Amino acid sequence: MPEARSAPAETWNQTFGATSKVRLIHILKNLHTSEIKIYSDASREFIELLDSEPGGEVLREYVEQSPRLVELAEAWRLHREKPGMAYIVSLFATVLGHPGGKSRRHSLVKKSLDRVAGTILEDKEKMGDLYLELNSGEFRRQNAALDLLAAIVRRGGGVASEIAKSFDFKMAVLPQLSGMRKKRRGRDGGNRKKGTDFGSTRRSFIGFAMSFLEVGNPRMLRWVLQQRELFSGVLRGIADDDTDIIVYVLSTLRDNVLVEESLVPPALRSVLFGSATLEQLSLISGNTDAGEAADVAHEVLVMVCTDPKNGLMRSSNLRGNDKRLLDLMKKLKATEVVHHKNLLLAIVSKRLPLCSAYMSEFPYNTEPRPSSSWFSAVSLAADMISSAKRDDIFQSLLSTSHDLVSIDDEQVQVMLKCIVPNMFTRAVINRGLLHSDDLVKHGSLRLVFESVNLLCYVIDAINGMVSSVRAQSEFNNSTKVTVK
Known part of the structure; x- marks a missing residue:
């Protein structure tokens, strides 16, 4: 996850050597003092050292000399339940989360830190200390505990599974820890800027x-x-987070959950992307100032809304959730935001009943007039009709019925509502075609063209089905044996 790293100490600009060893020894000694200012400064100095350019070498040197981090463990013991404990917890988080301690090139260092992480999980007193920090009501202490837990989880599947099994996810304070930031108002009138949360x-x-x-x-x-x-x-509220956080969260979900390898069932994925979450993602994808975050949000929305494996889009063996998708479609600003329009077209191209339902409640004024809003609306309708062309239009009918398709068949009615949307009556279309403005004529003609094009496509599909049924019938008759 993106984090704000401390700047390297100005006095630390040399490679690891004798001087740094002396400095490290001094830091470790100060961690054991009873003066909060001294050991808190020592913790910050150690973190600063690890975040500097030679930080990886510093960490490896220390772990090789003290594989169990006995000096840090002693500092934890000395300052348990005392003011400033958060500084010690933050130091552990930095040590266990440092990239230099995860490299397979330094397997002994990695194994040592893995054991330290496991020891913390197995130690009821230490876990109790972390719960105490989480329940403290002080954001610095809570952040330190959360950072340490995250650092332990990231060390690998073994310790991550242990935390998943043992951590109390029902803690009353947990929902509060996810709360929105408190913002400092500046000269910009309260507009949020990265780093201004407090x-x-x-x-x-x-x-x-x-x-x-x-x-x-x-x-x-x-x-x-x-x-x-x-x-x-x-x-909840991710649309109000900083861009780097949004990209981090959504790209992690995309790469680790919305893939077949995750083994997460469609029903669980559907729960993860409830109506509130979908609305949040649509706000992000529709934000023209969100940059990469808007693109990632759009990508995730398309995956979630069009792939049946993600629980919302119906398929032959999955029920999906048409209502949730339709509710989202109605909230999209498809005539104003490119991402929203593309998402809408992607959804209707996968499921015609959603196209029909949306067209029945088309949320834009269709009365022909020379305005950009009308032209955007009629262009959207034409694009939706065009997107309704699918090779499997009557596939379900062919697989379930040996009879010819009736005009009253539900799927045929759905298709007809896509071909001739309710809001585009003959009178509306005529007024558009006879309008004095050429752009209005063009928009109306485009709509008629797409409707006729889809109608021809449907007729071809019906003819193909009729030919198939007739051929099957002739084959069946030819194989009958008459016994006299």
């Missing part, structure tokens, strides 16, 4: 929740995603 645990909460998905253990994913308090907290 007193928020949301970024750390999101990091903790998404760390489980980053690990990507299929069995664990199914269990963790059922913890609604965790992921509803992440997705």
Whole structure:
């Protein structure tokens, strides 16, 4: 997850050597003092050291000398339940989350830190300390605990599964930790800028929740995603998060959950993307200032809304959720936002009843007039009619019936409503075709063209089906044996 790293100390611009060892020894010694200012400064200095350019080398040198991190463990013991404990927890989070401690090139260091992470999980007192920090009501302490838990999870599937099994996801404080940021108002009149949030645990909460998905253990994913308090907290209000957070969350969901390898069943994916979440994603994708976040949100929406494996789009063996999709379609600003229009067309191209239902409640004024809003509306309708052309228009009828298709058949009626939408009556179309404005004529003619084009497509499909039924009937008659 993107994090704001501390700037390297100005005095630390040399490679790891004797001087740095002396400095590290001094830091470790100060961690054990009883003066909060001294050990908090020592914690910050150690974190600053690890975040500097030679931080990986510093970490490896320390772990090789002290595989169990005994100095840090002693600092934890000395400052347990005391003011400033958050600084020690933050130091552990930095150590266990440092990229230099995860590299397979330094397997001994990695194994040592993995054991330390496992020890924390197995130690009831240490886990109790973390729960105490989470329930403290102080955002710095809560952030430190969340960051440490996330760092442990990211160390791999083993410890991640242990946390998934043992962590109390029903904690009353958990939904509060996902809360929206408190914003400092500046000269910009309160407009949010990156880094202006104050007193928020949301970024750390999101990091903790998404760390489980980053690990990507299929069995664990199914269990963790059922913890609604965790992921509803992440997705609720995501449209108000910073761009880097939005991209991080949605790309992680896209790459680790919305893939076949995740083994997450459609029903669970459907729960994850409820109506409120879909609306949040549509707000992001429709935000012209969101940049990459808007693109990722659109990509995720298309995947969620058009792939039956994600639980919303109906298929031959999955029920889907037409109501949720239709509700989303009605909220899209399809005549104003390109992403919204493309999403709408992607949905209707997959399921004709949704096209028919949307056309029946077409949310735009269709009365011909020389305005950009009318032209956008009629162009949208024409594009939707064009998108309704599908090779499997009558496939379900062919597979379930040996009779010819009736005009009263439900699927035929659905198709007819797509060909001739209710709001485009003969009078409306005539007024458009006879309008004095050439653009209005063009828009109306385009609509008629797409309707006729789809009608021809349907007639061809019906003729093909009739020929198939006739050929099958002739074949059956030719194979009959008459016994006299």
